[in-house]
Amino acid sequence: MQLEQGLFKLDFSDYHAVLGIPVSADAKVVRKRYLTIARKLHPDSLSTASTADKQRASELLSKWVNPAYEVLSQDKPSTEHQLVLKLKGQTLGRATKPPEVDSEPAKQLIKAPHVDAAYRQAVNALASEQYDKLDSVLQIIGQLSELNMMYLYRTASSAAASQRSGVTPKAQASPTSPTATPAAPPPKSGTAPPPPRRSxxxxxxxxxxxxxxxxxxxxxxxxxxxxxxxxxxxxxxxxxxxxxxxxxxxxxxxxxxxxxxxxxxxxxxxxxxxxxxxxxxxxxxxxxxxxGTTAKGSDKSSGGFFGLFGGKKKS
Structure with missing residues (x-):
């Protein structure tokens, strides 16, 4: 299946966009969403569809949906993919301005006051119709990919701003965090001072x-x-x-x-x-x-996967 006009050829496969789930989705959400999509694309659900649509559904399932589920449902590949997302978010957060996007949901997310709620609402809205019309699936995946990019940019930018202003993120302030350094109580009279903290x-x-x-x-x-x-x-x-x-x-x-x-x-x-x-x-x-071939033999751009983030659409 060839990439349609208006989609992205980028560095990493956006498996979350393919399944229509937030980038923070857990294994249960991944499996539930996969089963929903698989049922929609199953031949039994397309008994009255044309031969072309049945072929298109088969290719979507085998080249896009199944590989995305394979990565996000397994601990090691999923963890590595999350690390890639984290690093990409850090790179986006250092940018001086938001990345360029074309889809309306991503543009709205740039200025949304409550980014997490707005992001999830936008993802759910697009996912609800993602696989209803087979000829628009790729377009919706592209919109979801832009949403993911903008969400990572907003969250990374917010974290960077907190660090610059001296506000410690909650995760770092946790008592169990390796970086947490709660103040030690003053030594009692007649006792030796506590040993210095490790640098x-x-x-x-x-x-x-x-x-x-x-x-x-x-x-x-x-x-x-x-x-x-x-x-x-x-x-x-x-x-x-x-x-x-x-x-x-x-x-x-x-x-x-x-x-x-x-x-x-x-x-x-x-x-x-x-x-x-x-x-x-x-x-x-x-x-x-x-x-465009990765170490695992999957194609980044021409073999049926979207890249994760990137520039503007080609006209």
Whole structure:
């Protein structure tokens, strides 16, 4: 199935737009929505449809809906996809102005006072008719993709503004958060003063040291998990991103290695490890990268998937 005029060819597949669900949807929502779509596209539901419509429904299900469900319903692929969304949101949040969009729902979301409620309402409205008319499915997916892009921009911009104003986000203020630093009570008379808190660099070193121990034992999965936890606490650490990129490269997850190497270089352009990884990826995968094929063999733009975000529609 060819991409229709007015759709996007971007860096990542927008699986949430394909299923018509918010980017924060959990596994139960993913499965329920998939079953609803699968029933609509099943041959039994299209008994009176034309042969062309039956073929179109079959292609939508096999090339778009099933792959999206396969990623979002499995823990590891879903977690990796969420990480990609998070990094993309951070990139959008650093922009000086909103991304350019063409669909009316996304334009409305730019100025909505309550972004979460407005976003969910807009997604639900589009999803309610997404697969009713097969000839308009791709257009609606494109509108949902723009909504997702604008939502990530709004939430990332809000978080960045809070940091600049000195307001600590709720997640960081949580008592269980690794970055929470509640004030210690004054020492009682005659007792020794409490030991000094560990510095951020010491905490970061402990993450990396544990990851290196797992790496030496060739337990790369645990090493990756350790560094992903580190990035939750230190999202602006080029050291974290470059080391995680090297771990992903060792496990053959080229797409994730490229994402984190790129992020490390955005933070610190002269990061040697990230530059080395980027060079290796460019040399080894340049041909496949140009053709749009990811490490898992799925096509980014021409094989039936939307990219996640990007520029304006082509006329």
């Amino acid at each position: 951020q660099s010491t905490i970061l070193d402990s993450y990396i040291n544990r990851a290196q121990e797992h790496e030496q034992s060739q337990d790369y999965g645990q090493a990756v998990l350790e560094m992903r936890e580190a990035i939750k606490t230190y999202p602006q650490s080029a050291r974290c991103h470059s080391y995680l990129a090297s771990l992903y490269l060792k496990t053959g997850q080229v797409t994730m290695a490229r994402v984190h190497a790129k992020r490390a270089l955005e933070i610190t352009p002269d990061n040697e490890l990230a530059k080395t990884i980027q060079t290796r990826l460019d040399r080894a995968g340049g041909a496949s990268g140009k053709s």
